[in-house]
Amino acid sequence: MNDISVLTGGRAGDGINSAGLLIAHLFNQMGYQTYMYFDYPSLIKGGHNFTITRAADKKIGAHRERCDYLLALSQDSIDLHRDLITDDTVILFDSGRVHGDGQGIAVGEILKAEQAPAVMGNSCLIGAFARAAGIPFDVVETVIRRQIPKEREKNLVIARKGYDSVSEKRSIPRAGDTCCPLLNGNELIGLGLLHGGLDAYVAYPMTPTSNLLHFLAGVAGSFPLTVIHPENEIAVMLMALGFSFAGKKTAVGTSGGGFCLMTEGFSLAGSSEVPVVVVMGQRTGPSTGLPTYTGQTDLRFVLHAGQGEFPRLVVAPGSPEQAYVWSSVALSLAWKCQVPAVILVDKTLCEGTYSFDDTAMTVPDTGDEPAPSPEAGQYRRYAITENGISPMQFPPMKDAAIKVNSYAHDEAGITTEKADMVLLMTEKRQRKAQALKYETDSLECVKTYGTSGARTALLCWGSTLLVCKEVAERHGFRVVQPIVFSPFPEEQLREAVAGIRNLIAVEENAEGQLRLLCHQHGIPVGSHIAKLDGRPFSVEELDARLREVS
Amino acid sequence: MNDISVLTGGRAGDGINSAGLLIAHLFNQMGYQTYMYFDYPSLIKGGHNFTITRAADKKIGAHRERCDYLLALSQDSIDLHRDLITDDTVILFDSGRVHGDGQGIAVGEILKAEQAPAVMGNSCLIGAFARAAGIPFDVVETVIRRQIPKEREKNLVIARKGYDSVSEKRSIPRAGDTCCPLLNGNELIGLGLLHGGLDAYVAYPMTPTSNLLHFLAGVAGSFPLTVIHPENEIAVMLMALGFSFAGKKTAVGTSGGGFCLMTEGFSLAGSSEVPVVVVMGQRTGPSTGLPTYTGQTDLRFVLHAGQGEFPRLVVAPGSPEQAYVWSSVALSLAWKCQVPAVILVDKTLCEGTYSFDDTAMTVPDTGDEPAPSPEAGQYRRYAITENGISPMQFPPMKDAAIKVNSYAHDEAGITTEKADMVLLMTEKRQRKAQALKYETDSLECVKTYGTSGARTALLCWGSTLLVCKEVAERHGFRVVQPIVFSPFPEEQLREAVAGIRNLIAVEENAEGQLRLLCHQHGIPVGSHIAKLDGRPFSVEELDARLREVS
Amino acid sequence: MPSKDLITTAQNTWCPGCGNFTLQFALRNAIKGLVADGVPLENIVLVTGIGCHAKIGDYLDINSFYSIHGRTIPVATGIKLANPDLTVICCAGDGDAYAEGLDHLIFGAKRNTDITVIVHNNRVYGLTTGQYTPTSPLGFRGRSTPQGTSEAPFNPISLMLASGAGFVARSTTRKMPHLSGIIGQALRHRGFSFVDVLQICASYFNVSELYDRQGYELSGHDPADFQAACRKAEEWDYNSDAPIAFGLLYKEEKPVFEEHFSRHSPSSVSREEQIRAFLETKR
Amino acid sequence: MPSKDLITTAQNTWCPGCGNFTLQFALRNAIKGLVADGVPLENIVLVTGIGCHAKIGDYLDINSFYSIHGRTIPVATGIKLANPDLTVICCAGDGDAYAEGLDHLIFGAKRNTDITVIVHNNRVYGLTTGQYTPTSPLGFRGRSTPQGTSEAPFNPISLMLASGAGFVARSTTRKMPHLSGIIGQALRHRGFSFVDVLQICASYFNVSELYDRQGYELSGHDPADFQAACRKAEEWDYNSDAPIAFGLLYKEEKPVFEEHFSRHSPSSVSREEQIRAFLETKR
Ligand SMILES: Cc1ncc(C[n+]2csc(CCOP(=O)(O)OP(=O)(O)O)c2C)c(N)n1
Ligand SMILES: Cc1ncc(C[n+]2csc(CCOP(=O)(O)OP(=O)(O)O)c2C)c(N)n1
Ligand code: SF4
């Protein structure tokens, strides 16, 4: 198979993320499936940033520990990645800043000649890369015309100069004709929420979901969407509940530290039955930890966050397509069942860029929200119903007082301390949990992939899905991936692991959080492969770790 | 056995809690073991408050659904408790406010004659009760002299008038000579913390731990203790970490909603290894719920609260003696292992009053904190050690910069983003978790009671212990009570349930949180008896529920 | 079907003599005034925190969001931004708005969303049995400060003026018609309106005498004059025994936050089509 | 063993031209001044939030608590109350102290604990790539507000004055000696000291020109005059193009919070005995 990795490195501020993305677009135009990993420390200028843009002729979502091309805008980009460089690695570098073997490009001089700003160096770079990789210049032109919004002609001239300044080294064949949209996980979550009917998004910036805020703020003009960035995460959560109470489908986004501050409001959502969706992007913890790196340590926290017991929906998509679909589903089900929901993702998925398969955009229809009660004059927000879901109305509603309440309350929403009413409402919420379970049971909450008769399976969740899929294929293993965690799809999971003798959990946490959850449901999990340094598994690393345990 | 229940009812503001307590003291002087349940809604004046003071000749800690004496300061006190009244119930009431069968006491007139304030009505009441119960007046005198701080003589006169205004109805024998201190759970937690070396207590008022704040603020003059009530729970938690960083053993107290706001700081404690103890008093949730009623719904929340993974100590004492002992142990171990700790209690234990067995005050010695590193000039706050615990020093320390950090950090406490250092520190924390487990393994983390050869056992935690013990005795069952929840005492629990065929979880939550935890550790639990209306189990109710399942 | 007098059948559990009764009727009357002016009753939403004050959410028979301690203002802001046609009122406690959630109060003023915040300032945590709050006088002995506090109160009026609030007023439960009038004005002010209500707590802080003795109604004060408002605010520092002005201290019309957000008319293009169009740009 | 120049070997990752460099050296120099005056270096503790500013905790070779976003002040308060002999300094960001944790700032001022709060006010969230903060000008286009904000900034100086702060000053990273001098005064003030530092963010909000053009050093201003301080504060509203005063705006000595707590001398009675004595009263 064709499988190419391009490492682009430079300092923060050099636009390495954009450069890597343009390279992904070149591959995309050449008919490849692509994935891009972006590695950066928590600083604004300087330091060392790099992307690994990978292209293959089948769907991928993990980086490899190799480097067929290395584009260096800084000395570190070569020095820090020596282990990835082989004799076959084609090295291109900015000769004004880097010394090394390979082909230098006089980026600075080219820009100077064109009186172009530093940011246009990227065009120069991808021009050079295209030439070295034997990619025709018209592909570069297409990419620049489509992806660079400003000063296209000048960028083209610079790209051409880059193209002309190096020689072809290792030629990449065209892989096909299809060309997918390239998006990162944050964008796909945003689009999924919009598909689900998002009216408002409220967030305080926090990596790795800040870019979801930026993305939605950017498209708020073109969609019927209000985006608010308030004073802190407590305000975020409570404002969102205000929006929902007034009838607007609302989501918030954060990471672990911000989510902590939202938990009190989350419990309020549970008690008052005002729906809200939280996009919770995990990063390396505990506490501030490694803000720009990844982790999967907050599954059990989101499952149990907030005092008291109340039904909640927790989904953890693992691929770009799942991010889109399940974000839409989460918003719809949160509203249908009037529960708080969490979309649990991580830095890898949020900030990774993927070839998005837009034929997989079919969102299952979750059906309508319960119809309003017929006699308006009798409206009671918490009317006891068979399935525990009360008709939800929003002010203004003529001849009704719509009352929601954080206290134990009666059907009309008025505070009660009576034991029997408290019990009735607790039971109503329990029936609602059943109703939610009924909804998710009709969805594919647990996915399986890979060799079907296999006796060994990798058990994974979230963004490790794609690396697991790729490695499992090599080993002839099955892959089992729960997507929904609350309500827990015990039956579906049991079915998915039927016949498996050796179930190996692969998780970016120490405790084996999914594994423990399986144990709780009586599903034994053999070994556990952990990754704790904030870096996602590469294909090679997971492969090697698997050989150790299997 | 002697087993007497006295219900005292009135309106909020009538001092029902004090009245019930004085009655408990009468019993105490008569050589009884006592327990008092206090039931009150969330309001300041009016409504209906009642206490059930129970006395028996063996240790108790649960109320009964019967009422041998009823002291009514309001009509509701009779009308709302009709189901508890039998032909044998001795009813005494304030004839100025209540109509009913029984003996009336003209409390108002007596007070007026003595020009005494309304609050002295309690003395009148207990005088009358003593007479009706055949308790000699000198016992009343002892109690008033010991327990009423102000205007003792006047109170005595009034008590005498109450005594003289009714006739003996049902006489209570003297049960023994020992007389215990009577304390509520909050006081015992406070004393336990003081025993453990508490230097500072920081809290924002929240039922059911507000009274712990009040208690500690009250004794702050007599102990070397600083008590602070800041602007909110976020400030509480962070201020506490400031105190700890500067070398003061510090605890905070709250309930679920406030704990939500502390979770971010809790994770900071985990990451920065600055110890702190949280007294977390559960009440009925979700959200504001029933603020003055009880529940056991937050076990899994505290076990997983805060982003990222870090070792934590979670203990849930179930009796007054355990509250004292484990509060001390929690503070000591939090410091020894430099971890955040939670003392998980609930309204029943916090606000219930018990005969405290002061012979059971032996706190196991948890040993010394690790010695400071010898070469001060080389001090590194996070020095890598074999057991993961670094020597902890506090500013000022000559020739050292003591640096703690919420980010991933190196040994000196300086931020790092390097994969290998992050891994080293994660592993250090894992070893620390082992060290903590080693500490708790040497303690009795799981208690068993009752019939030793029994095949059926009640599995319980926290304040339900005492009702379970009493009921299990009737049934000839064993009782198994884990006290430590993190690190989970899997081996001790496994040993405790050895031989049990039928393990019945008794929990005041719907999900069966301890049961699920057992499942996670491969310990099967049969049935689950839940209680969801905020009221603790009475002896009769648990007994009946057990007959249903066993 | 809301009752004519706008009072629910919920049992009232405030203490006898509590100022909240006055506040409840003053607010009810102000709301009736709004309705008489043509505001549909169903367009009014009340948001409360947690505390004695917050029980008003149970007692008034109008839309309500009985939220959590300290968080009325973000909830109200969300409601208003979601539907600017609604009239949104916060009833907050002083523990609520000045301690637990003080930041939201200042940001409410800064943002100038058109909501009205009424603080039931009884200068004590009522429902949790009488601890000191940020407006309790220095030396206040509550159950968390049995030796008396060592913190002077802050002045919420000065804080609101410094935060950019466009409507700053003070009244008291000792003056029912005045209170009702001030609330009526606050509800009609376009922008963030703040009313500090010196409310009597009969059980834990009954300073009726002080408010009656030192309180006076503003007259001849120009609420457009910011400097004058500041000086009036400083007259009484919530601690000393000084004259206490009741009335509208400051009023300024300025653009409201929600103006910025265009109301979205239902689009003819389906969301799915919009999304697909967007995807095209990423290819 | 802290280094002579008080700078650690940690790699500095601020952007070239960032005002934080100036602030770091100004603070370092002020600390050196304190040490020269006899304060033991080990008695100084720095508390930081999270943001670009907070990296100063890694760079200065002194005791430090690198805390979480918005929470410097409660941490510092705890440290100071635990050990009043320590000199406790907060380096906070404007996102940190004016947004996420604004309430603590106001309570810091109210409580008057003897700590110094230095706000690295670059008027932008630096570390999270340039979103607006409470002191960004109206219409600021950041990544969360691509169409420009619709909120005017608030004035932190006015807020601090209204909160009862006893030391209120402003300086800028454009004036290193001035800044160092002001910080030195703040550290020496007994009570809560607040310094708003207009810090240049080279990457997201470089308004050097504005601060150079409009900035002036106070002279002839009486920092004991509260009214004058308020007027000075109002001169520039953090939005318009008006003169910007640098210097000490207000200073007042008042009792500090921690005075209230008696320092406990080690008791001769063991805790266990004390507890047993207490239990006796409950029998
Ligand atoms: C997060 C949180 N902390 C604490 C509480 C407990 N609590 C309930 S009401 C209250 C204080 C109420 O004081 P205030 O806001 O002044 O209202 P008042 O009762 O005086 O009207 C507190 C601390 C809570 N409900 N939530
Ligand atoms: C609770 C929480 N929310 C959000 C973040 C993400 N975050 C880190 S720094 C920062 C803003 C920093 O802005 P500022 O305080 O002004 O500091 P600067 O970077 O400008 O120095 C934010 C929002 C966080 N770490 N914690
Ligand atoms: S405690 Fe005070 S505020 Fe609360 S109801 Fe009673 S009098 Fe009113």
Ligand code: SF4
């Ligand atoms: S982003 Fe701004 S504040 Fe942060 S380091 Fe760069 S210049 Fe300084």
Ligand SMILES: [Mg+2]
């Ligand atoms: Mg109050």
Ligand SMILES: [Mg+2]
């Ligand atoms: Mg900033």
